Amino acid sequence: MTRPLARDGGGLPGEELLVSGEFPLTRRDLNEIAAMIYADAGIHLNETKASLVYSRLSKRIRQLRLSSFRDYCELVSSPEGADERREMLSFLTTNFTRFFRENHHFDHLRDTVLPPLLKQAKAGGRVRIWSAGCSDGQEPYSIGLTVLSLMPEIASYDFRILASDIDPKIISKAKAGRYDDHAVETVPSALRSRFIHEAKGEAGARWEVSSQVKQLIAFRELNLLREWPFKGTFQVIFCRNVVIYFDEQTQARVWSRYYQTLEEGGHLYIGHSERVSGPAKDGFDNVAITTYRKNSGRPAGRSGTL
Structure with a gap:
């Protein structure tokens, strides 16, 4: 599910599939999302987190009626997508805790x-x-x-x-x-x-x-x-x-x-x-x-x- 897959016909650099599914996630998509999360919150994402990114954002892509992670990346990197970029940060932030933990x-x-x-x-x-x-x-x-x-x-x-x-x-x-x-x-x-x-x-x-x-x-x-x-x-x-x-x-x-x-x-x-x-x-x-x-x-x- 998370191994890189070659696109038919070769494709552009960075277009390798990291996750196949309803909304294929490419290395380029993940790198752009990771760069935005790093710039906004200092959170470091790499390819080992591809499945996590897919699972947390694919439902959102469906809700927004977008057709791909590429469309989502274009939205959250645009001025019009500033609110959705904050939503993306919320989806990708881990909030596990409990009373009197440790x-x-x-x-x-x-x-x-x-x-x-x-x-x-x-x-x-x-x-x-x-x-x-x-x-x-x-x-x-x-x-x-x-x-x-x-x-x-x-x-x-x-x-x-x-x-x-x-x-x-x-x-x-x-x-x-x-x-x-x-x-x-x-x-x-x-x-x-x-x-x-x-x-x-x-x-x-x-x-x-x-x-x-x-x-x-x-x-x-x-x-x-x-x-x-x-x-x-x-x-x-x-x-x-x-x-x-x-x-x-x-x-x-x-x-x-x-x-x-x-x-x-x-x-x-x-x-x-x-x-x-x-x-x-x-x-x-x-x-x-x-x-x-x-x-x-x-x-x-x-x-x-x-």
Whole structure:
């Protein structure tokens, strides 16, 4: 299904079929889609992702009543197709997540990181946590639930969680905070009974995160490759299973920007398959599993901007 197939009569360079089907996908089509996704989001696609691209976009091509991936590429690369180009990014973005995923991070947050930060908040200090690449909200809500388990009155203090994602559709879903039975299974029962309630009026989403949790979180659409529209720093950043989709150069630049955005001594939580690399590497100490603490040194070189 995914092996290159020669077109009858030879064809032009790049016209080899990568996926045959209702809408044949050529190497040229995939390269153009990959270039647009890289330019817009830094996501690196290669020919091993041909089947994924086909499966996620072929239904959309059918919905638009187009006849080929070539027609779709021409649409999304045109000024008139700007909205559809954003739709394409949404279709090709992976949004797998779950409550308390990689639970060791939340144990470390609860036991090591939060106690001094909550003490700082009680003393009138400012505390900020960022969930970058928050998907449908389960990560930032897990952070909020962890905080509330230690300090139920935290909303009275200068404490906020920023939750961001590149996909406006997924941000809208995250704001709603509604989930099915399967999604909430990994929420500890004590927290679930206190802060997740039965939802009303929406089939397939039986549970809703309480307003006590929602009020701690600001959801924003944000592209990690563009300008970051905030001036303050963070004490904690979660960016898990996001940077893995970037190439090495882009990864190094993002890590350096996180270094600059964290307060000294701040913590960075990353995905289980990720490692801090590039100039920022020397600026972090690996203090637990995929958990880094910004040290007092400075990473070599300059981070640049994305």
